[in-house]
Amino acid sequence: MNKSHEHIVIIGNGISGITTAREVRKKSSQPITVISAESDYFFSRTALMYVYMGHMKFEHIQPYEQFFWQKNNIGLVKALVTKVDTSVKEVQLDNGEPIPYDKLVIASGSKPNTFGWPGQQLKGVMGMYSKQDLEYLEACSPGCKHAVIVGGGLIGIEMAEMLHSRKIGVTFLVREAGFWGSVLPSAESEMINRHIREHHINLKVNTKLVEILADSNNNARAVVTDKGETIECQVVALTAGVTPNIAFLQGSGIELGKGVKVNPFLETNIRDVFAIGDCAEQHEAIDLRKQVEAVWYTGKIMGETLAQTLCGNRTAYDPGPWFNSAKFFDIEYQTYGWVWPTPRENEVQFYWEHPGGKKAIRIAYNKNTRTFLGINCFGIRMRHQFFDKVLREQLTVDTVLQNFEKANFDPELFTTYENDIRAAFQKNHSKLMTANGY
Amino acid sequence: MDTKTHSLSLANPAPQNMNAMQKLSVAIGLTGLFIFALALFNVQLLFKTAWLYVAIIFILAGILIYSLSTYKKLPPGIQNNGVYFKSISAKGVWGWATGIVLTLLYVFLYWFPQYLGMGKEGNNNTGLVGFFDPLSYFLNGHAASQWFVYGVLYTMAIVGFGFKFLLKYRHNKYQQVRTISVMFFQLGFAFLIPEILTKLNPTIPYFSKDVKNMWPLNYYFFEDWHLKAMLEGGNLGMFILLFGLAMIFIISPVLTYFYGKRWYCSWVCGCGGLAETAGDPFRHLSSKKLNAWKFERWSIHTVLVLIVLTTIAVLYTFLGDPANKTWITKDEFTIGVVIFLSVVIAVIFIFKRKQLDKDVKYTLAALGIIVVGSILINFLSGQKNILFIDSNQLRSWYGFAIGAAFSGVIGVGFYPLMGSRVWCRFGCPMAAILGLQQKLFSRFRITTNGGQCISCGNCSTYCEMGIDVRAYAQKGENIVRSSCVGCGICAAVCPRGVLKLENGDEKDRFNPQAILIEKDKITLAG
Ligand SMILES: Cc1cc2nc3c(=O)[nH]c(=O)nc-3n(C[C@H](O)[C@H](O)[C@H](O)COP(=O)(O)OP(=O)(O)OC[C@H]3O[C@@H](n4cnc5c(N)ncnc54)[C@H](O)[C@@H]3O)c2cc1C
Numbered sequence: 001m002n003k004s005h006e007h008i009v010i011i012g013n014g015i016s017g018i019t020t021a022r023e024v025r026k027k028s029s030q031p032i033t034v035i036s037a038e039s040d041y042f043f044s045r046t047a048l049m050y051v052y053m054g055h056m057k058f059e060h061i062q063p064y065e066q067f068f069w070q071k072n073n074i075g076l077v078k079a080l081v082t083k084v085d086t087s088v089k090e091v092q093l094d095n096g097e098p099i100p101y102d103k104l105v106i107a108s109g110s111k112p113n114t115f116g117w118p119g120q121q122l123k124g125v126m127g128m129y130s131k132q133d134l135e136y137l138e139a140c141s142p143g144c145k146h147a148v149i150v151g152g153g154l155i156g157i158e159m160a161e162m163l164h165s166r167k168i169g170v171t172f173l174v175r176e177a178g179f180w181g182s183v184l185p186s187a188e189s190e191m192i193n194r195h196i197r198e199h200h201i202n203l204k205v206n207t208k209l210v211e212i213l214a215d216s217n218n219n220a221r222a223v224v225t226d227k228g229e230t231i232e233c234q235v236v237a238l239t240a241g242v243t244p245n246i247a248f249l250q251g252s253g254i255e256l257g258k259g260v261k262v263n264p265f266l267e268t269n270i271r272d273v274f275a276i277g278d279c280a281e282q283h284e285a286i287d288l289r290k291q292v293e294a295v296w297y298t299g300k301i302m303g304e305t306l307a308q309t310l311c312g313n314r315t316a317y318d319p320g321p322w323f324n325s326a327k328f329f330d331i332e333y334q335t336y337g338w339v340w341p342t343p344r345e346n347e348v349q350f351y352w353e354h355p356g357g358k359k360a361i362r363i364a365y366n367k368n369t370r371t372f373l374g375i376n377c378f379g380i381r382m383r384h385q386f387f388d389k390v391l392r393e394q395l396t397v398d399t400v401l402q403n404f405e406k407a408n409f410d411p412e413l414f415t416t417y418e419n420d421i422r423a424a425f426q427k428n429h430s431k432l433m434t435a436n437g438y
Numbered sequence: 439m440d441t442k443t444h445s446l447s448l449a450n451p452a453p454q455n456m457n458a459m460q461k462l463s464v465a466i467g468l469t470g471l472f473i474f475a476l477a478l479f480n481v482q483l484l485f486k487t488a489w490l491y492v493a494i495i496f497i498l499a500g501i502l503i504y505s506l507s508t509y510k511k512l513p514p515g516i517q518n519n520g521v522y523f524k525s526i527s528a529k530g531v532w533g534w535a536t537g538i539v540l541t542l543l544y545v546f547l548y549w550f551p552q553y554l555g556m557g558k559e560g561n562n563n564t565g566l567v568g569f570f571d572p573l574s575y576f577l578n579g580h581a582a583s584q585w586f587v588y589g590v591l592y593t594m595a596i597v598g599f600g601f602k603f604l605l606k607y608r609h610n611k612y613q614q615v616r617t618i619s620v621m622f623f624q625l626g627f628a629f630l631i632p633e634i635l636t637k638l639n640p641t642i643p644y645f646s647k648d649v650k651n652m653w654p655l656n657y658y659f660f661e662d663w664h665l666k667a668m669l670e671g672g673n674l675g676m677f678i679l680l681f682g683l684a685m686i687f688i689i690s691p692v693l694t695y696f697y698g699k700r701w702y703c704s705w706v707c708g709c710g711g712l713a714e715t716a717g718d719p720f721r722h723l724s725s726k727k728l729n730a731w732k733f734e735r736w737s738i739h740t741v742l743v744l745i746v747l748t749t750i751a752v753l754y755t756f757l758g759d760p761a762n763k764t765w766i767t768k769d770e771f772t773i774g775v776v777i778f779l780s781v782v783i784a785v786i787f788i789f790k791r792k793q794l795d796k797d798v799k800y801t802l803a804a805l806g807i808i809v810v811g812s813i814l815i816n817f818l819s820g821q822k823n824i825l826f827i828d829s830n831q832l833r834s835w836y837g838f839a840i841g842a843a844f845s846g847v848i849g850v851g852f853y854p855l856m857g858s859r860v861w862c863r864f865g866c867p868m869a870a871i872l873g874l875q876q877k878l879f880s881r882f883r884i885t886t887n888g889g890q891c892i893s894c895g896n897c898s899t900y901c902e903m904g905i906d907v908r909a910y911a912q913k914g915e916n917i918v919r920s921s922c923v924g925c926g927i928c929a930a931v932c933p934r935g936v937l938k939l940e941n942g943d944e945k946d947r948f949n950p951q952a953i954l955i956e957k958d959k960i961t962l963a964g
Pocket residue numbers: 011012013014015016017035036037038039045046047048049079080081082107108109110128129130155158245248276277278279293294295296297299325326892
């Protein structure tokens with residue numbers, strides 16, 4: 001157990017900040033203070049939708065019981081950090097005395113993007129990021145018959161599912177040719193489009209927002225699209241991505257780009273100041289990742305990594321092979337490694353879709369070496385460990401398909417499709433199916 | 439404390455109105471119940487027998503139509519929208535009302551059956567029990583009892599709501615097969631077969647013919663009257679006795695080793711069957727608090743110690759009575775029990791000491807000390823009663839406090855308030871034994887899928903056994919918990935495909951092969 005007395009101050013009680021606090025506490029008894037303006041306790045941002053849909057209450061999306069924080073001696077402060085003064089090593093709050101730090105961790109997350117759309121400040125127009133956003137949506141819901149969602153990504157489709165669950169009509173404006181077209185190849189995107197429509201969402205692809213119209217009380221009353229259409233609505237959800245939430249750091253001397261600039265050790269340009277999670281921006285991208293990674297588990301890994309460093313074991317951020325997951329209404333999605341919407345150089349893609357149109361996989365591999373590059377899975381669960389090993393050891397697509405049974409993670413008794421998938425693969429990608437040790 | 443936390447989800451969401459079909463189905467079902475109510479209050483009906491079947495058909499049809507009109511129009515998938523907004527499933531007025539009605543039903547069943555129309559001292563049945571006479575004569579050749587009525591209603595609930603569950607989870611084959619299994623075991627093994635066997639063997643005394651209902655859940659299996667009845671029950675009696683013993687000592691340990699306790703708790707058991715079907719809308723109400731878990735571990739092991747004691751005491755008295763012709767003597771039995779329990783406890787301590795939690799250690803120690811100790815005292819002092827307590831007394835206390843009050847009144851009556859598995863979680867001694875084995879000697883585990891967990895909490899919320907599944911999943915650890923009944927709902931509701939119920943090699947059961955770097959095994963308080 002580390003006996004240091006250095007005070008660690010963490011701005012943000014999201015997954016990154018809280019993971020840091022927990023991991024440091026496992027190794028050290030030094031004082032830790034977590035500051036957040038959003039909520040008293042850590043909650044799972046990813047689960048906000050389920051509270052709105054009535055699957056859970058807010059208390060259920062808080063992963064730790066309230067006694068946990070005191071018992072583990074992690075100090076929680078509810079306040080907004082207005083300024084960081086690195087010269088005297090303290091953070092200033094909107095509601096109290098400044099808090100001095102020895103080590104400062106910035107884990108302030110993101111905020112929704114807005115692109116200066118006319119009318120974006122009207123009542124009834126919102127993003128979906130914070131607990132307050134959810135409360136605002138809750139407040140707007142009773143009078144809402146129809147809502148328009150702008151931005152065809154992960155949060156947009158969650159919003160569609162949320163509003164639909166409350167029997168609110170939804171028009172979903174997507175700029176690309178299909179849902180999440182910037183990430184998904186067109187076949188998968190098309191499959192999700194169908195599923196969105198099956199849920200009675202009015203999906204409009206290749207459509208952009210032009211402006212939001214107001215009524216006499218400054219409430220949103222309609223949106224106008226670039227197709228010249230005017231859609232009546234009471235709620236407008238802007239879900240076109242997020243950007244790091246770092247405005248309060250302007251002028252602090254901490255180097256900022258899109259996010260807080262960090263090196264692989266998650267250190268900023270200022271000694272004893274670190275940044276992790278959604279708000280951190282790597283000077284240089286790690287493998288094919290983005291410089292700003294706004295996903296749950298990277299925040300978690302950064303938190304774990306930084307805790308090592310803070311406890312005296314300076315460790316670089318090494319997230320390993322990429323993975324992610326989501327759920328589009330009823331269709332689960334998992335991805336391991338990289339599958340691009342259009343194949344890159346030397347890359348071939350194999351696509352299989354179940355005749356029912358709700359299950360699909362796409363595998364990308366190198367056409368020269370046949371090295372497996374990545375997989376998209378829809379409606380079939382896959383084993384993370386399997387693909388982590390495949391990707392780390394750079395095994396071939398043939399090895400993967402031979403051992404495909406081992407990759408399956410669907411519940412017992414589910415129908416399996418390995419044979420269908422292999423047969424389909426062999427047809428156009430035959431090359432080899434020899435026994436080859438996994 | 440953050441008070442807004444609670445108001446958030448209660449902020450009056452759009453009412454989840456019933457559609458016309460749903461309203462119709464509720465009306466049909468209530469009509470069936472209304473006919474039962476008329477019978478209960480002795481309203482004289484013409485064509486009484488016909489009305490009985492009409493009522494049964496109406497209730498089942500009501501459930502059927504309700505299920506079809508609720509789920510058929512929705513694409514297959516998880517159907518938990520509005521669970522926390524509906525009065526019935528969120529401890530609202532309807533939830534409380536249902537809880538009170540169910541509780542009263544059990545109170546009458548156990549202690550005041552005469553108000554349900556049970557004829558006392560040879561009198562004819564009246565009221566609701568009398569209403570069921572025709573069906574009872576048809577099936578088993580006797581007049582109905584309150585337990586027959588209960589059996590019919592119980593079976594209807596499992597079959598009817600089982601159908602609803604099948605539709606609700608029509609995208610999930612594990613759920614479907616498991617539910618068909620509990621429906622089958624209830625309808626066939628618990629209900630029809632025993633009734634028909636009774637009819638075919640009119641002369642032999644009563645004993646339980648439900649072969650799946652094993653000791654210690656069926657706590658009277660080794661009671662003197664039951665043993666006598668089986669011993670005097672000809673081939674059938676002998677079969678039931680031997681099968682019952684085989685269930686306890688061979689079939690159950692083997693199946694639990696290969697599949698975990700789920701083979702019983704969520705595939706076969708009648709209590710589990712009701713919880714999984716009629717109880718499904720209440721599964722999320724189980725408390726996930728650490729304190730509830732602490733309480734659970736003490737209460738369930740206490741019940742286990744009690745039933746072992748009671749059974750040994752009763753058997754001891756039974757064998758001590760020269761009037762009973764048996765294969766073994768009292769002394770042989772005592773020695774057998776001492777050896778058996780000592781071996782079990784020794785094996786657990788020697789091989790699995792590291793995996794035992796404190797409460798389990800205490801339980802085992804308590805079992806060891808009380809059982810072995812008191813048997814020896816009695817043995818050496820030549821007393822007739824074990825433990826210096828009259829075994830009949832012990833047995834009737836157990837029957838009242840555990841068999842009736844706990845498993846019935848609280849176990850089912852409190853579904854809408856404490857979730858559907860109150861009994862299974864806090865009381866069932868069968869679950870305690872299977873759980874101990876599941877934790878220590880089984881291939882079953884719930885595998886966590888690497889680093890995919892987003893800590894959303896669906897798994898924990900919908901775990902009817904109150905297991906905080908997320909606490910393991912978010913660390914990348916597998917879930918190996920004695921209380922898990924393997925219902926598979928956590929895996930079903932997980933939006934990220936993180937959980938999988940599996941049987942596999944015992945040695946990598948616990949392995950947290952986390953993809954994230956959290957590999958050191960230091961844990962935090964809480
Ligand atoms: C609706 C939704 C669904 C999502 N679903 C997924 C998913 O399924 N999978 C996935 O991988 N990712 C998902 N994400 C993204 C994921 O939630 C984020 O990547 C992750 O929560 C970021 O964690 P963080 O700790 O970096 O920041 P945050 O969780 O944003 O935490 C930052 C905290 O700091 C506080 N804060 C900021 N500035 C200040 C200040 N000046 N003073 C005081 N406090 C401050 C904020 O209020 C906030 O509470 C989702 C995001 C949203 C919004």
